[in-house]
Amino acid sequence: xxxxxALTLTDAVEGLRTKRFSAEExxxxxxxxxxxxxxxxxxTVETPDRALEMARASDARIARGEGGPLEGAPLGVKDxxxxxxxxxxxxxxxxxxxxxxxxxxxxxxxxxxxxxxxGKLNMDEFAMGSSNETSAWGPVAxxxxxxxxxxxxxxxxxxxxxxxxxxxxxxxxxxxxxTGGSIRQPAAFTxxxxxxxxxxxxxxxxxxxxxxxxxxxxxxxxxxADAALMLRSMSGHDPKDSTSLAVETPDxxxxxxxxxxxxxxxxxxxxxxxxxPAEIEQLWEQGVAWLRDAGCEIVEVSLPHTRYALxxxxxxxxxxxxxxxxxxxxxxxxxxxxxxTLTEVYENTRAQGFGDEVKRRILxxxxxxxxxxxxxxxxxxxxxxxxxxxxxxxxxxxxDALLTPSTPTAAFAxxxxxxxxxxxxxxxxxxxxxxxxxxxxxxxxxxxDANGLPLGLQLVGRxxxxxxxxxxxxxxxxxxxFRSKPERWWS
Amino acid sequence: MAVDAETVRRVARLARxxxxxxxxxxxxxxxxxxxxxxEQLNEVDVDGVEPMATAVHATQPLREDVVTDGGDPARVxxxxxxxxxxxxxxxxxxx
Numbered sequence: 274x275x276x277x278x279a280l281t282l283t284d285a286v287e288g289l290r291t292k293r294f295s296a297e298e299x300x301x302x303x304x305x306x307x308x309x310x311x312x313x314x315x316x317t318v319e320t321p322d323r324a325l326e327m328a329r330a331s332d333a334r335i336a337r338g339e340g341g342p343l344e345g346a347p348l349g350v351k352d353x354x355x356x357x358x359x360x361x362x363x364x365x366x367x368x369x370x371x372x373x374x375x376x377x378x379x380x381x382x383x384x385x386x387x388x389x390x391x392g393k394l395n396m397d398e399f400a401m402g403s404s405n406e407t408s409a410w411g412p413v414a415x416x417x418x419x420x421x422x423x424x425x426x427x428x429x430x431x432x433x434x435x436x437x438x439x440x441x442x443x444x445x446x447x448x449x450x451x452t453g454g455s456i457r458q459p460a461a462f463t464x465x466x467x468x469x470x471x472x473x474x475x476x477x478x479x480x481x482x483x484x485x486x487x488x489x490x491x492x493x494x495x496x497x498a499d500a501a502l503m504l505r506s507m508s509g510h511d512p513k514d515s516t517s518l519a520v521e522t523p524d525x526x527x528x529x530x531x532x533x534x535x536x537x538x539x540x541x542x543x544x545x546x547x548x549x550p551a552e553i554e555q556l557w558e559q560g561v562a563w564l565r566d567a568g569c570e571i572v573e574v575s576l577p578h579t580r581y582a583l584x585x586x587x588x589x590x591x592x593x594x595x596x597x598x599x600x601x602x603x604x605x606x607x608x609x610x611x612x613x614t615l616t617e618v619y620e621n622t623r624a625q626g627f628g629d630e631v632k633r634r635i636l637x638x639x640x641x642x643x644x645x646x647x648x649x650x651x652x653x654x655x656x657x658x659x660x661x662x663x664x665x666x667x668x669x670x671x672x673d674a675l676l677t678p679s680t681p682t683a684a685f686a687x688x689x690x691x692x693x694x695x696x697x698x699x700x701x702x703x704x705x706x707x708x709x710x711x712x713x714x715x716x717x718x719x720x721x722d723a724n725g726l727p728l729g730l731q732l733v734g735r736x737x738x739x740x741x742x743x744x745x746x747x748x749x750x751x752x753x754x755f756r757s758k759p760e761r762w763w764s
Numbered sequence: 765m766a767v768d769a770e771t772v773r774r775v776a777r778l779a780r781x782x783x784x785x786x787x788x789x790x791x792x793x794x795x796x797x798x799x800x801x802x803e804q805l806n807e808v809d810v811d812g813v814e815p816m817a818t819a820v821h822a823t824q825p826l827r828e829d830v831v832t833d834g835g836d837p838a839r840v841x842x843x844x845x846x847x848x849x850x851x852x853x854x855x856x857x858x859x
Contacts, residue, residue: 374839606843620782655815711819
């Protein structure tokens with residue numbers, strides 16, 4: 274059965290449509306793979322009954338010739354997306370047992386197009402983390418290990434479960450979300466493709482909120498074409514999200530494989546950060562060479578405020594989080610602790626329900642929004658955010674997309690960056706600017722480091738120009754010919 | 765700017781998070797470290813720069829002010845830690 278789990282989403286959908294195998298067969302193959310891979314801790318909830326029910330319904334639609342674009346394809350869902358009647362915790366104890374009475378728009382779009390839900394995927398608590406270690410349900414293991422080592426590595430975060438499950442062939446693709454790099458960094462760490470589309474491309478309705486002006490959904494998949502296929506289904510205007518853009522969703526799949534000759538690719542000099550490993554630098558140069566060989570024009574560009582993106586993000590994101598997470602008060606849903614007075618119940622509920630990183634960020638967010646500090650911190654950060662967005666606008670005068678490394682390192686060991694929060698934050702140095710500016714970014718697996726661990730390259734594009742990114746990502750994918758798979762030590 | 769234990773106590777109170785006495789000093793150190801790193805934003809010239817609260821340029825869409833959903837108390841109360849007779853049950857609010 275393993276050949277069915279190793280298919281790309283694109284090939285699986287084609288095989289289902291032409292009835293080479295049934296939705297029930299490919300779903301059973303994945304449920305079996307999930308059972309054998311529990312040691313990865315990628316899934317927080319498995320939904321085999323619902324999966325088989327959805328698969329049989331898909332088979333019936335295919336038999337009638339009514340299949341949708343993802344008909345019968347088994348997918349995983351990051352536990353940040355509300356799924357009707359299926360526990361949704363966002364990796365937090367405060368939501369343990371919460372069963373939403375509604376379905377998120379993004380997942381509803383996937384089911385509308387025929388996809389099958391395998392279960393919910395582990396993540397950093399409220400998407401706050403870069404290693405999946407802040408999950409209340411324990412860290413996820415990366416299917417990849419350093420050559421000759423048994424040490425557990427992080428799959429990245431916050432969409433660690435999504436990346437791990439896709440890399441280990443436990444699902445054909447997975448939903449993920451990206452507030453500061455939470456799709457692209459785990460994709461880079463696991464040899465998978467991850468795209469964060471333009472802010473507003475996907476509806477945030479039914480997604481557990483972290484930082485509303487930055488949060489955006491996207492897929493993690495095993496190929497660029499798969500990412501285009503899945504994002505096409507996830508996208509679309511939604512009146513239930515006032516920040517959802519009222520624009521048509523292009524057929525992203527048509528952009529993959531398109532000629533990239535004449536496209537201008539910018540290389541931002543400020544992304545050459547201190548202490549960047551030589552391997553990352555070399556991979557970046559290799560990526561530039563690949564795109565030049567494919568006929569792109571390479572231009573050096575400057576994004577002078579790059580180094581201020583992370584500190585600005587660590588004001589804006591906690592500020593929005595402190596406001597968003599005020600809803601967890603133990604009254605209408607979620608965990609409620611004991612206490613003598615109402616205030617004590619609130620304080621104990623939140624003290625016991627939230628983990629350390631979430632509490633730290635709520636405190637920072639509360640502090641920077643508090644009287645006397647609002648102008649010095651929050652307002653200044655919003656002005657720096659504008660400077661960062663302006664940098665990109667100027668870059669678009671001379672180039673059509675930017676090429677950068679996805680991350681400053683390969684996957685690191687679990688527990689490696691626990692001691693100092695800022696060290697962990699620095700992992701998102703290349704991904705955060707696109708969130709602040711609302712721009713699309715995609716990570717493509719491009720090679721292995723000396724230890725045999727995957728490394729990714731990132732492309733950032735103009736707002737609503739995912740098409741160009743898919744064309745360039747397709748060219749990178751073809752040139753890199755990344756075929757490596759992790760050894761199956763987990764089953 | 766360095767944050768002290770007393771400030772952490774005040775902010776934790778604002779955020780409605782019970783922080784035990786023993787956590788106040790370690791939290792003050794952690795938060796001071798993060799804020800110290802954030803101080804570099806002061807190097808940026810932001811004179812006359814419009815704050816950017818969102819990446820969406822469109823104006824806020826409006827809709828008719830009509831009821832679009834509701835009338836289903838069982839679903840609303842389905843996840844309540846405590847409920848009774850169609851109501852949320854909460855700790856005593858007024859003495």
